[in-house]
Amino acid sequence: MFALLRDGFAGDLIILLLVSILLGSLGASAIAAAVDNYFGDTVNELIGDYGEFDVIIHVREEVQDAAGQEMERIVAEKLPGAVYKKGLTVAGQANFFLSLPPELRNRGILEGLGGIVGDLPGYSGLTYIIEPAITINSVHPGVRSELWEKMEQIPGVDFIFRQGNNLLVLLDSVDCAPQVSQALEELLAGYQVLEVRLPIGYAAQDVEALSEQVRAGIARELGPRVLKDVTFARQGEDTQSFLKALAEMRRFLLSYAAKVDIHLEGDAPLWVGDSVIVPGVDDPIVVEVTEVSGSLARGVITKGDLRGVPQLVQTGRRLLASGEEGPEVGRVEIRNERLQLIQTIDESLILVGELDALAQEAKGAVDNAEKTLSTFHQALYKLEELQLQLQTLTQNLQPALEGQGTSSQIFLSLLINSLFKDMLGDGGSQVGVIGDLDVALMRDNLDNIAARLEAVRQVDLDAVIHQMQQVRDALPQLQEEDMGRSVRLINSYIAGQVIPGEKIDLLVDDAVSPREAERAVQEELDNEYISVLSTPAGVVRPNTRAELFRVLREVRGIIAGLAAIVFTVLTLILDHATILSAGRRLLAGKKGLRRVLNPVFVFGALTGAALLVPTYILSRANIPFMGLGQALGCGLLLGLLTALLAERLSPVDDSEMLAGEALGLTYAQIMREIVVPAARPGLLQLLSRCRRKFG
Amino acid sequence: MLKLVNLTKRYGQTLALDGFNLEVSPGERVVIMGPSGCGKSTAIRCINRLTEPDGGEIYFQGLSVLDMGHRELLDMRKRIGFVFQHFNLIHRLSALENVMFGLVMAGMDRRQAKEQAIEALAKVGLTGDLDKRPGELSGGQQQRVGIARALALDPVLMLWDEPTASLDPILVCEVLDVMEELVATTQTTMVIVTHEVAFARRAADRIVLMDKGKVVEEGPPDEVFTSPSSEVGRKYQRLLVA
Ligand SMILES: Nc1ncnc2c1ncn2[C@@H]1O[C@H](COP(=O)(O)OP(=O)(O)OP(=O)(O)O)[C@@H](O)[C@H]1O
Ligand SMILES: [Mg+2]
Numbered sequence: 031m032f033a034l035l036r037d038g039f040a041g042d043l044i045i046l047l048l049v050s051i052l053l054g055s056l057g058a059s060a061i062a063a064a065v066d067n068y069f070g071d072t073v074n075e076l077i078g079d080y081g082e083f084d085v086i087i088h089v090r091e092e093v094q095d096a097a098g099q100e101m102e103r104i105v106a107e108k109l110p111g112a113v114y115k116k117g118l119t120v121a122g123q124a125n126f127f128l129s130l131p132p133e134l135r136n137r138g139i140l141e142g143l144g145g146i147v148g149d150l151p152g153y154s155g156l157t158y159i160i161e162p163a164i165t166i167n168s169v170h171p172g173v174r175s176e177l178w179e180k181m182e183q184i185p186g187v188d189f190i191f192r193q194g195n196n197l198l199v200l201l202d203s204v205d206c207a208p209q210v211s212q213a214l215e216e217l218l219a220g221y222q223v224l225e226v227r228l229p230i231g232y233a234a235q236d237v238e239a240l241s242e243q244v245r246a247g248i249a250r251e252l253g254p255r256v257l258k259d260v261t262f263a264r265q266g267e268d269t270q271s272f273l274k275a276l277a278e279m280r281r282f283l284l285s286y287a288a289k290v291d292i293h294l295e296g297d298a299p300l301w302v303g304d305s306v307i308v309p310g311v312d313d314p315i316v317v318e319v320t321e322v323s324g325s326l327a328r329g330v331i332t333k334g335d336l337r338g339v340p341q342l343v344q345t346g347r348r349l350l351a352s353g354e355e356g357p358e359v360g361r362v363e364i365r366n367e368r369l370q371l372i373q374t375i376d377e378s379l380i381l382v383g384e385l386d387a388l389a390q391e392a393k394g395a396v397d398n399a400e401k402t403l404s405t406f407h408q409a410l411y412k413l414e415e416l417q418l419q420l421q422t423l424t425q426n427l428q429p430a431l432e433g434q435g436t437s438s439q440i441f442l443s444l445l446i447n448s449l450f451k452d453m454l455g456d457g458g459s460q461v462g463v464i465g466d467l468d469v470a471l472m473r474d475n476l477d478n479i480a481a482r483l484e485a486v487r488q489v490d491l492d493a494v495i496h497q498m499q500q501v502r503d504a505l506p507q508l509q510e511e512d513m514g515r516s517v518r519l520i521n522s523y524i525a526g527q528v529i530p531g532e533k534i535d536l537l538v539d540d541a542v543s544p545r546e547a548e549r550a551v552q553e554e555l556d557n558e559y560i561s562v563l564s565t566p567a568g569v570v571r572p573n574t575r576a577e578l579f580r581v582l583r584e585v586r587g588i589i590a591g592l593a594a595i596v597f598t599v600l601t602l603i604l605d606h607a608t609i610l611s612a613g614r615r616l617l618a619g620k621k622g623l624r625r626v627l628n629p630v631f632v633f634g635a636l637t638g639a640a641l642l643v644p645t646y647i648l649s650r651a652n653i654p655f656m657g658l659g660q661a662l663g664c665g666l667l668l669g670l671l672t673a674l675l676a677e678r679l680s681p682v683d684d685s686e687m688l689a690g691e692a693l694g695l696t697y698a699q700i701m702r703e704i705v706v707p708a709a710r711p712g713l714l715q716l717l718s719r720c721r722r723k724f725g
Numbered sequence: 726m727l728k729l730v731n732l733t734k735r736y737g738q739t740l741a742l743d744g745f746n747l748e749v750s751p752g753e754r755v756v757i758m759g760p761s762g763c764g765k766s767t768a769i770r771c772i773n774r775l776t777e778p779d780g781g782e783i784y785f786q787g788l789s790v791l792d793m794g795h796r797e798l799l800d801m802r803k804r805i806g807f808v809f810q811h812f813n814l815i816h817r818l819s820a821l822e823n824v825m826f827g828l829v830m831a832g833m834d835r836r837q838a839k840e841q842a843i844e845a846l847a848k849v850g851l852t853g854d855l856d857k858r859p860g861e862l863s864g865g866q867q868q869r870v871g872i873a874r875a876l877a878l879d880p881v882l883m884l885w886d887e888p889t890a891s892l893d894p895i896l897v898c899e900v901l902d903v904m905e906e907l908v909a910t911t912q913t914t915m916v917i918v919t920h921e922v923a924f925a926r927r928a929a930d931r932i933v934l935m936d937k938g939k940v941v942e943e944g945p946p947d948e949v950f951t952s953p954s955s956e957v958g959r960k961y962q963r964l965l966v967a
Contacts, residue, residue: 686815690815
């Protein structure tokens with residue numbers, strides 16, 4: 031076969047290949063460009079020219095007229111200066127294109143647009159096509175605020191607004207897009223979100239504590255620059271505060287619920303979740319175990335009530351699943367915390383009520399100090415007692431003061447604090463020494479105290495009393511079992527929400543290796559089934575338009591690729607099949623024609639590859655999953671196929687060739703003068719016409 | 726001037742040539758005869774390597790044909806005229822062009838080639854219809870164009886592979902007349918494969934009888950046809966008598 035290339039036919043062939051490739055590439059490019067243009071125009075028609083509109087508002091097709099009228103009203107009232115146009119209706123959706131005037135192009139309007147146009151009849155969503163902009167996809171909510179400021183400082187960034195989990199970064203001009211895009215990518219690359227996945231069924235009672243432990247482990251082992259728990263953030267901010275409120279509610283309920291201590295005595299161990307039954311006042315009380323440590327277990331009442339009894343100590347028995355009583359588990363001690371608190375408040379209410387009169391009395395009886403003093407002493411003594419109790423209470427409520435507690439909690443804390451301040455100045459220190467005061471010193475201080483008491487009188491005690499009464503009344507009137515159940519309910523809800531699939535999200539810097547973090551966490555929690563995955567803090571995406579044009583480019587590439595293949599096939603059939611067919615005939619029975627690797631097939635395959643690969647490259651073709659390697663394979667295959675079918679694709683006249691050979695013609699002459707002119711019209715025929723001597 | 730020694734050629738299972746020997750002197754007219762499929766065409770095509778033999782030796786004007794390079798082979802072919810059974814004319818070319826073709830391809834000036842072609846065509850009795858395509862000519866005319874094409878190159882050796890076998894009887898005479906004329910008027914060495922016993926007897930210096938890929942008998946026509954020593958020879962004798 032390769033002998034065919036002698037006598038100058040190789041030159042013909044090379045010219046043919048070059049021209050084929052050139053024409054093929056041009057043709058493929060032209061077809062692709064035509065398609066590209068067509069789609070490009072369609073896209074322009076669909077979403078307007080670059081920067082012409084900012085938002086597409088989608089409305090259901092059937093109500094588009096009504097929506098149009100409403101749109102007019104909304105624009106006039108709420109978006110003065112904005113322009114809108116009704117665009118094409120696609121897939122059952124009418125589209126309104128909205129263009130905002132410069133003064134409305136701001137974060138507030140853009141983020142609030144959904145609310146503004148949300149009342150349109152048939153409203154089904156918004157698409158931002160505002161330009162020039164860069165979209166950052168799936169920004170982890172926990173990272174958002176952290177990154178927001180830094181992003182706004184990037185030169186070229188105008189402002190940023192949020193759309194769901196995406197951030198749209200508006201630019202000063204389209205020219206800074208590449209730089210800003212790069213800066214954003216670099217910024218995001220500095221962070222990663224580690225998902226600490228706890229194995230299913232991992233008994234995580236206190237997520238916060240667990241997270242803290244995990245973070246401690248990572249901090250110790252890896253010392254990251256950034257380390258922040260963003261688990262809650264994943265839920266969105268509203269859910270997050272709701273969950274926090276729930277957690278506070280649980281704490282609140284637990285601080286008033288009866289405290290149950292179970293001193294274990296039996297052999298059978300008690301597990302969290304087991305139930306213990308205790309003979310109550312009237313009905314038996316059922317306790318669910320929430321905590322077990324050594325021989326002490328704690329729990330909450332899930333059935334029955336203390337009925338005003340301050341404390342109850344009984345022998346508890348295990349409550350079997352069948353509902354029957356099982357063996358004894360130990361001594362169960364139940365303290366009615368709520369009752370104690372109510373009593374305390376009742377007492378303080380009386381005291382506060384007396385305070386006014388007391389102060390007056392004290393002031394008017396400075397001379398009768400000793401008497402007064404003892405009375406006062408007694409009162410203060412009681413106050414001290416109250417203070418101690420209140421201090422315990424405050425400690426219970428301290429977290430509520432820091433976090434967003436329920437209103438009643440906040441109120442309670444405020445009340446108690448102001449009470450101390452007003453009554454006792456700097457708090458307990460003075461009260462603490464009262465018992466040890468000698469009367470002389472006391473007298474010296476009496477004026478002082480009287481003055482303070484005068485100040486107390488200035489306080490609107492009625493209001494204080496009123497509020498305290500409200501608290502007392504507001505203290506849960508729930509039965510113990512209701513509180514226990516509420517706590518259980520909250521527990522299950524929080525547990526389900528806080529760690530869906532039981533995971534903790536941590537924001538860390540990019541220097542942290544997820545693998546090492548995984549090892550650190552596994553060691554810290556002593557559990558080898560914990561896995562840590564790294565996800566990006568956000569992904570910079572080209573804008574909508576760029577995205578569309580990227581898709582168009584892809585389509586262009588595919589079409590160019592298909593055209594390149596079609597062109598190759600055409601050239602192979604029209605031109606190379608003839609050459610291969612002639613080659614097969616000319617060389618049939620000749621020496622050197624090996625059977626195993628038929629040179630005609632090799633030649634055909636090489637030709638196919640030599641055609642397709644350069645055409646594929648030059649026409650900038652890009653078919654998914656078809657790189658150069660695949661193109662090469664495809665070319666080889668097409669060429670081989672052509673060689674196999676050559677004689678059927680382009681039959682050559684044996685007898686004419688034989689005559690040519692007998693006349694002592696070279697292969698090149700036979701090809702040019704005999705084979706090609708008789709074959710199908712193709713590029714080869716066109717090219718060899720000028721080199722032909724006859725015809 | 727031509728010597729074929731112990732040629733063999735195999736087509737798969739078929740042994741087309743099985744130790745074929747032939748020697749031809751300058752100016753000699755050798756007629757090869759034999760039953761269909763005995764390897765006549767194969768043998769004659771081996772001479773200018775239109776068919777590559779598997780083994781043996783070929784000498785033309787003292788040169789080993791099988792050892793020739795590509796160029797030498799092409800040169801040699803130009804000195805050997807070949808007439809095919811099926812004429813093998815180039816369909817897209819006119820009668821004249823077909824005859825000119827070899828000359829022009831060999832590098833001859835077009836006008837000179839035309840003159841020489843017309844001359845060759847005249848030798849085979851064709852003076853009109855020169856612009857017609859082969860498809861527009863009768864079989865006899867076509868074969869005469871084929872002969873003219875071979876003659877035009879002024880060959881030292883002419884090979885004929887059953888030039889009349891695909892013609893109807895009337896046209897056979899037309900071609901045979903041309904052939905006899907050529908035999909009579911030229912000195913060209915010829916190797917002719919034919920079944921025309923009468924022609925062979927008149928024109929041949931020597932008859933070579935083939936069977937199953939080898940020569941079974943050879944000698945002057947009178948000897949071969951009157952007292953054949955081979956089975957094939959006796960068959961031809963009977964044919965001649967009839
Ligand atoms: N190209 C080929 N491929 C396979 N077999 C072939 C080929 N050419 C010839 N043969 C076989 O070789 C043998 C000799 O053929 P060849 O054509 O030389 O015979 P021939 O004497 O010329 O016969 P005919 O008088 O029919 O022309 C025959 O059996 C033929 O079938
Ligand atoms: Mg034959």
